[in-house]
Amino acid sequence: MNLKNIFFTVVFTTILVQFGHTQEGKVIINQDDRISDLLELKKKMNRNETDPKRYKIQVYSGNRSGAQNAQNNFSGTFGQWQPVMHYETPNFKVWAGNFTTRLEADRALKKIKRKFPAAFIFKPKKN
Numbered sequence: 001m002n003l004k005n006i007f008f009t010v011v012f013t014t015i016l017v018q019f020g021h022t023q024e025g026k027v028i029i030n031q032d033d034r035i036s037d038l039l040e041l042k043k044k045m046n047r048n049e050t051d052p053k054r055y056k057i058q059v060y061s062g063n064r065s066g067a068q069n070a071q072n073n074f075s076g077t078f079g080q081w082q083p084v085m086h087y088e089t090p091n092f093k094v095w096a097g098n099f100t101t102r103l104e105a106d107r108a109l110k111k112i113k114r115k116f117p118a119a120f121i122f123k124p125k126k127n
Helices: 002-020 033-047 064-077 102-112
Strands: 055-062 083-088 091-099 120-122
Touching: 055 064, 055 102, 064 083, 064 091, 091 102, 102 120
Parallel strands: none
Antiparallel strands: 055 091, 055 120, 083 091
8 A cells, every 4th residue: 555655656746747847938028119219319329429428538649650559459458449540630549439428438447547547538529
């Protein structure tokens, strides 16, 4: 009698385990259509590099070859911010980032100063 109960318990447990672990799932994402529109608007805003309300970080100021080296070093180290070289008589300058808030720029500057200690935040003048 005791052996029969053990056998029944083992068989019953095995059947429950088999059916308990066979789960199928389907994920449905209900997203408002306006989210895609907002993402496109944000992309357009980020493209506006000359907006005087944006903050940038100057990484280098000096001769052309130094600016090219700084630009290449910056690109290799910080891929998330594209460096751009500008010429303002008599120096070539390397600028990076396009930050909407000073807080964003400060956070980036903290990372950038480890490799470029002379870097600083500024707002470009209107053209």
